Amino acid sequence: xxxxxxxxxxxxxxxxxxxxxxxxxxxxxxxxxxxxxxxxxxxxxxxxxxxxxxxxxxxxxxxxxxxxxxxxxxxxxxxxxx
Amino acid sequence: xxxxxxxxxxxxxxxxxxxxxxxxxxxxxxxxxxxxxxxxxxxxxxxxxxxxxxxxxxxxxxxxxxxxxxxxxxxxxxxxxxxxxxxxxxxxxxxxxxxxxxxxxxxxxxxxxxxxxxxxxxxxxxxxxxxxxxxxxxxxxxxxxxxxxxxxxxxxxxxxxxxxxxxxxxxxxxxxxxxxxxxxxxxxxxxxxxxxxxxxxxxxxxxxxxxxxxxxxxxxxxxx
Numbered sequence: 459x460x461x462x463x464x465x466x467x468x469x470x471x472x473x474x475x476x477x478x479x480x481x482x483x484x485x486x487x488x489x490x491x492x493x494x495x496x497x498x499x500x501x502x503x504x505x506x507x508x509x510x511x512x513x514x515x516x517x518x519x520x521x522x523x524x525x526x527x528x529x530x531x532x533x534x535x536x537x538x539x540x
Numbered sequence: 541x542x543x544x545x546x547x548x549x550x551x552x553x554x555x556x557x558x559x560x561x562x563x564x565x566x567x568x569x570x571x572x573x574x575x576x577x578x579x580x581x582x583x584x585x586x587x588x589x590x591x592x593x594x595x596x597x598x599x600x601x602x603x604x605x606x607x608x609x610x611x612x613x614x615x616x617x618x619x620x621x622x623x624x625x626x627x628x629x630x631x632x633x634x635x636x637x638x639x640x641x642x643x644x645x646x647x648x649x650x651x652x653x654x655x656x657x658x659x660x661x662x663x664x665x666x667x668x669x670x671x672x673x674x675x676x677x678x679x680x681x682x683x684x685x686x687x688x689x690x691x692x693x694x695x696x697x698x699x700x701x702x703x704x705x706x707x708x709x710x711x712x713x714x715x716x717x718x719x720x721x722x723x724x725x726x727x728x729x730x731x732x733x734x735x736x737x738x739x740x741x742x743x744x745x746x747x748x749x750x751x752x753x754x755x756x757x758x759x760x761x762x763x764x
Contacts, residue, residue: 467546483580485607492583496645496667499721505679521720 476506486527553654556596558589567611589649590642597653661764663713665706671703680723706760714762
């Protein structure tokens with residue numbers, strides 16, 4: 459199972475690619491809404507989270523995730539269950 | 541310097557649209573400056589435009605109530621929900637009893653304000669007309685909206701998609717919930733009597749308007 463730091467690294471690249479920004483802009487306390495250019499891009503990021511992981515993720519789950527660290531914690535918790 | 545591109549009053553709503561590159565921090569309170577400094581650098585320009593539009597409509601709103609105030613004595617705080625307006629008046633600071641909604645996009649910002657006694661919610665969304673990804677379209681549109689979309693000629697689709705998104709986003713902002721409600725649960729119907737908004741299959745009392753600005757942007761407004 460991946461460590462939280464490994465999950466963060468994966469996520470950093472994933473968010474940067476999805477939003478077309480530098481991965482250096484994606485930090486632990488970065489807010490997803492502020493990384494996104496606009497509401498459409500934020501929605502697309504949430505959709506991408508929904509579709510990426512092996513475990514089941516609902517829109518209602520991802521929409522509560524405010525920061526990158528929130529996503530890391532969520533992913534770590536879900537993967538621990540599997 | 542920014543240009544206040546337009547201000548107007550329609551009914552009891554005050555609107556300001558601002559365009560241009562922000563040069564310098566104007567009229568920010570210390571708290572607003574803290575918020576500004578926490579933003580990523582490439583987000584600051586549009587954020588400032590939004591603040592400028594917002595403070596302009598607050599000034600217009602107060603002037604209509606025979607109160608003149610300097611923009612430096614207006615503080616707008618957004619902390620996840622709808623923005624709140626605080627006025628540093630002569631007898632102290634108070635929260636303005638008004639709905640304010642701000643939207644900014646690529647060098648343009650719009651803000652609207654209305655008295656809370658007139659409506660229970662206000663939402664504004666400004667987006668540049670664009671092409672959407674197929675997956676995004678299928679995800680945010682209802683079945684009926686998607687059918688309408690497929691029936692359109694290709695060159696009409698970006699405007700249709702952008703308008704639909706703006707109206708849904710404005711509605712969710714008026715509710716004060718943003719994207720915490722999936723946009724697919726909100727449906728936009730065009731009728732001879734105007735735009736109707738449905739949520740979870742039921743009609744709402746939302747009043748919807750939309751305009752095209754500069755032939756490039758959609759500005760949608762929802763009041764509840």
